[in-house]
Amino acid sequence: MKAGRVQAKAGRVQAPSEPLPYARLDDLRHIHATTLLLAGIPVHVVASRLGHADPAITLRVYAHVIRSAEAAADVFTKASGMSLRTSVSKGVSKKPSRMIREGF
Template identity: 80%
Template sequence: MSAHRLSAFFHVAAYTGARRGELLNLRWSDVDLDGKQITITGSAAFIDGERIEGTTKSGRKRIVSLDDGTVRVLKAQRSKQAADKLVAGQEWRGTDDHVFTTGWGEPIHPDTVSSLTATMIRRYNDLVKGPTPKKPLPHARLHDLRHIHATTLLLAGVPVHVVAARLGHAAPSITLRVYAHVIRAAEASAADVFANAIGE
């Protein structure tokens, strides 16, 4: 099964924990592939049928580091977008250097990626051709990728203030409140971690 044309969007969402609107606002000028980072500068939304671009939820921009795999995904996205532009020719409608666009260069509508999440899960679970997956994917929302990102980092021992900065929370206390259940699960094993660390 070939990758969906917006698979890069979902990959970057999962591997950065960025919000939907933040990624749909992302420009190539905000992407530093050599430095392996992106700068989240604002957010995009549709209000009364009109695309609105504004600040991030916290009102501050932030830098989010990238792993090597995500750098490769973004390089491939840039190449694919360049190919789309060649095919579209004078019909290309891109004007603002957006990273994620339609085949015509227009910014992606936020509802498109949200509704596509459920569609892609359903298609994966109900393949017409080929074997049924051994482990069907559970129902999930696009925003769940952000929660998975944060939960994975916290359970791996990444400090709360680092996770908060990565997610764009105004303060670590917000991260502590939202992910209190994850913190409690990690704390439950703290005694064993300490004992193992000193060799008992």
């Protein structure tokens, strides 16, 4: 297979429609970590994947991602007109036992 080509499912070789943008290995690593954190993967799992000895390193490097996700959740909560406590008291939450353990 020539460089710059991908193998299609049907077995034919197709050229990509557009070349991929330039990205360093560190850029791809950062995108991977950011995507995992935004998907709700626990920090200790992301830290382990990145090879960080301590999740605190991951938290320091990716704190902006976690803060922006929390801010987005706050905006959604305000827009929906429902607080977390309201949703628990109305039985909307699917896992109230977890929220009780976490102090909500």
